[in-house]
Amino acid sequence: MSNPMPGVEIANTNKLIAKYDNETKTIFGFWVYIMTDCVLFASLFAVFAVLRNNTFGGPSGAQLFSLPYVLAETLVLLSSSFSCGLAVLSAQKRHKNHVIFWFLITFILGAIFLTLELNEFHKFIAMGDSWRRSGFLSSYFTLVATHGLHITIGLIWMAVMIGYIIKRGITDGVLKRIRLISLFWHFLDVVWIFIFTIVYLFGVLK
Template sequence: MKINTNVPLEYSTEENSNRIFGFWVFLGAEIALFSTLFAVYFTLWNRAGSGPTASEIFELKGVLVETFLLLTSSFTCGLAIHAMRHGFKKATLVFFAITLLMGLGFLGVEITEFVTYVHDGATLSTSAFLSSLFVLLGTHGLHVTMGFLWGAAIMIQIKREGFTPDTTNKSFIFSLYWHFLDVVWIFIFSFVYLKGMM
């Protein structure tokens, strides 16, 4: 395996570069998935029928907490990659741990939000609006859950093996995934929650 020392370790082999390129292609498919879910939501958002509307169930406080947690976790994820590139193993693990804990906090708030919706009579089968909302938010939440598990597995590998072309490559790809989820959340925050509260 030929290692190029003129680039960051995560790009240092041809296989690593190909993995990163392949992951960008995968993110293109994810963009198509979320674009479809947004299109369905925007088509159905005013089809509440006899159920509650967006303005009746959305609360700014919880959404702001979710947004703060997820966007701050993106910043700490970036700090983890920066620390990794400088060879600081402990700092990398600490920043990844903070990232994952904030992701877990985000999921906790979102689950609480879903329970509140159901308690208020807003379920998946209540209306077309709520069906599209639950599928959009649930798909994003499922991605965050998978990201949490993936990030935890990478932390274990870094702790055991240190920084290798393989662990740094996985860490960098994970960071792309986590940042992507944050970008999707910005769209959810702006065009689902804020629009729904107006």
């Protein structure tokens, strides 16, 4: 009623949508997915924050965590995020071999990170402190392993991408996919900042 010409409004909206090229639409859509994934992580952080003191006679974070080890994990993931950025830069310049090189470095660093994380889980479980031990450990394993699962999916995606680049070279479509995977990988590093701070650093504070 307040709008005398609804048709004009719709036409404008359509023009607006048409203004986006497909690449921008895809990247924006992926960005929306990443933001909803943040909400998933936030709910796991909320569970962890609520259960962090419910150790039920089991070990607390301060007794369990080794900070130098976690710092090493953090720096490895941060470096892989950086090398992923370098891969995007090379892709913009269409240097196929450089892209493959930087993605391989990213993949190796990501695999090292995942190995470190699984080794830490293995150590805890071997000591009898698995997710069954207490509410604190259940929430710890759920939060950190969900991040680890994302890393695993990212690594599989990256391996497929490397094969794809070798086969097709850097076309516009491939460049778009490279942007998406780098967005995903940087996002995982952003989530890790908060895991590092809230789970590990807050956990060992006296």
